[in-house]
Amino acid sequence: MSTRNDAALDFLLTRRSRPAKTLVAPAPSRAELAPILTAAARTPDHGMLVPWRFIVVEKGAMARMAELTVAAGQRLGKSDEDIAKGRSQFDLGHLAVVVVEVQTPSPKIPAVEQCYAAGGACLSLLNAALAAGWGANWLSGWASHDHDFCKAAFDLQDNERVAGIVHIATEGPRPPERPRPNLDDITTWVSE
Template identity: 75%
Template sequence: MTTDSQTQANDAALDFLLSRRSRPAKTLIAPAPTRAELMPLLTAAARTPDHGMLTPWRFVVIEKAAMPRLAALTEQAGARLGKSEADIVKARSQFDLGQLAVVVVEVQKESAKIPAIEQSYSAGAVCLALLNAALASGWGANWLSGWASHDPVFCQQGFALQENERVAGIVHIATQSTTPPERPRPELSDLTTWMQK
């Protein structure tokens, strides 16, 4: 039961959250969302908690035609950073195989009231909100990062990031080709403390 001052229960949304499961990026195939289909997902992601209303994030949408350039930049970054061939192949695979992805860019903003870490938390929450919006809409989706996404040179060349920006996550969205099995989840009794006073 709820009163006028309480939020109405949304059992379907709760059921979704209790059973949500990311789809491995390597299993995502065409088609990917169109621009029109992607906009509601970005809109949902932008409703993320944002202390101080700073909007400390923005989106860079990687469409299919941009994937080869990013794969090549990943290989160049790997050579520059001394990564192994296996590391380079794995890192560039998200662009070699990618259909569409949204880079959630954390944008640190000067604020006397909002600490930098809270801005980082908001950007991370945007990644999860976007992932869940895509899954709830029937798309397959996966939130990735990796060493290339933490390299300032790659991020500047690949996504035109500024000095106050960094990649919070790269959310791949397309059609799921397989349904992954459930994976082990944490035991809540090991992670939960109840404070009674």
């Protein structure tokens, strides 16, 4: 058995995302973000394909992302409400890390495992930001699933897609705890 890390376990048992709309300035600097990205890059990675990469969207780029969201919503026939909600993450954003899933053809590592690894990078990034004392929230939204938006906003290639957009800034009002799943309802024990 490894050395027990009660502080890490307590953090994981009590961690809580902060709604992106409640995050306020300042956001982490590049130097403050570096260890958070480093921690996220330590995600389990079967076959060492590194099926993810990071795009850091700083405050100066948020208005362009919001406008691209509006254009995508109009092109896709989204309602005004959907467009407003889609653009709000950028209108209100201070810094976001786009975790990009990068699919690499592999005879050993199926595409689904690469997808899971990119999702793991999202969760590691979120938890590292929270552990570093920042407020953070993992979002996606309809625009992040639209190829044309992703190409225009993030220059994604055909083998790439957005796994998540993690907004990071200073924690604003603390949200109330939300209901969590009952462990007995989601756990099956196999003994024989």
